[in-house]
Amino acid sequence: DDPAVELFDKISSDFPHAGHDRERILIEGDVASVETLKGIKDTHENIDDDLFVARRVDGTTKVYSIYTLIRQAVKLNSSLMREFNMDADLIPKTDEDVRRLFDYLYDSEIYGGQTRTLLYREGRDYRATVIQVEVDPMISRRGDFSENLRILSRELNQDISYYGDANAIATGPLLITLSITDSLTKSQLSSTMLSFILAFMVLVIVYRRFGLSFFAMLPVTLSMVWILGTMYFIGISLNVLTITVTSLTIGIGIDYAIHTIERYRISLSRVKDARKAMMETLSHTGVALLISALSTAMGFSVLVFAPTPPQAQFGMMIAMTICYSLLITLTLLPLALIRLKLSGGD
Structure with a gap:
């Protein structure tokens, strides 16, 4: 309409x-x-x-x-x-x-x-x-x-x-494209924020800890900032495909964080030492996440060879988003979880 x-x-x-x-x-x-x-x-x-x-x-x-x-x-x-x-x-x-x-x-x-x-x-x-x-x-x-x-x-x-x-x-067709893209851009912020808030609320209900829920959202938050910054610096504009990257970042990044946190909680309840529990988590779940992320990123990377620039840009951005989410999950998130344990217990 x-x-x-x-x-x-x-x-x-x-x-x-x-x-x-x-x-x-x-x-x-x-x-x-x-x-x-x-x-x-x-x-x-x-x-x-x-x-x-x-x-x-x-x-x-x-x-x-x-x-x-x-x-x-x-x-x-x-x-x-x-x-x-x-x-x-x-x-x-x-x-x-x-x-x-x-x-x-x-x-x-x-x-x-x-x-x-x-x-x-x-x-x-x-x-x-x-x-x-x-x-x-x-x-x-x-x-x-x-x-x-x-x-x-x-x-x-x-x-x-x-x-x-x-x-x-x-x-005309180009002006319609501009109108659609601008409409999507305007709605992107509100829809992304709503998804972010709903995801955070679900985590708070499940974990019953504000700090743990906040750290679970850490990979999502930083990945969105990084991918939008990357798009800006390499000159990729928002279109009907790339505009969905932030929404997909929430769905992808939060999965990696939840898997890591759940494995960490299980290990921590057994060994009672935050650092040892995190080492055990990364040696098991970390490998699985690495394989999963790389295979998913490689799947999206195939779109880089698409004949149309929007599809190629979309594939490249999603692959980079997955890599960003994995990197944050395996580096910053473990440090945050250990810090959370040392400052107040689980």
């Missing part, structure tokens, strides 16, 4: 011949007006300096609209300027002239097919039009993809001009 998705579905329905490889500025309302056509012309000019719009060999932007089609038609038949009362900018002087021009293009055998991809007619009224903006493929290969999408979205929204009584909005 995302509004951006619904909007894109509406465009696909109203303009059935339009491709899905371009971003669009949708203009809705009575678009058969001089002000709307002038606004479209101004938008073309505004887009000229956009960073991620594809360009032809001569440097002109790959932008398509009903105004583009009018220019093509006049280039092939200059008498159209006189017939539809156009000025030097190829804008008819009255709304009625604009409507007649749209009718001519819409019903033309030559231009009809192209017109239907750019102009939506309902009965005899023209209710919507689109400006199609082809995006430079380098947007996903140059710098941070998410930041590039934000720049693209910001520039396209700034390019929107005044269209009279019609309203405009920028949309």
Whole structure:
């Protein structure tokens, strides 16, 4: 039910011949007006300096609209300027002239097919039009993809001009991707915190000790901090896959901690010495955890060879998360547990 998705579905329905490889500025309302056509012309000019719009060999932007089609038609038949009362900018002087021009293009055998991809007619009224903006493929290969999408979205929204009584909005597959990713990012913190709190509450109920429950969450907490820091320093942005890493960190890291703590408690109840109990724990459970973690990490590492970057990044991040959780469980957690025993008993 995302509004951006619904909007894109509406465009696909109203303009059935339009491709899905371009971003669009949708203009809705009575678009058969001089002000709307002038606004479209101004938008073309505004887009000229956009960073991620594809360009032809001569440097002109790959932008398509009903105004583009009018220019093509006049280039092939200059008498159209006189017939539809156009000025030097190829804008008819009255709304009625604009409507007649749209009718001519819409019903033309030559231009009809192209017109239907750019102009939506309902009965005899023209209710919507689109400006199609082809995006430079380098947007996903140059710098941070998410930041590039934000720049693209910001520039396209700034390019929107005044269209009279019609309203405009920028949309398209890349902008929808940005909208979804931003929504997931906003919900990530709350969902992760909720999972963290629930896991901690369960541990408190089971162990009945606040300190022991806190140390059980230690691998989870540090692993999340480390993996997010790693993503930042190596330049991996949050996407629909990598954004789930923190949630998976809780599920993976807490298992290792619980196995270690439970084995330690059993050993401690028998030998009554914290250090000896921990040595016994690491010599038995530690080996099992090491084998389990490495096999799981290697399984996820296979995704590094995936053809799509998000999948490869996801596999690499999960493998690193598992290694971080294991490292903390086998190093910091034992020290914390021994310290807990020395300071207050079990």
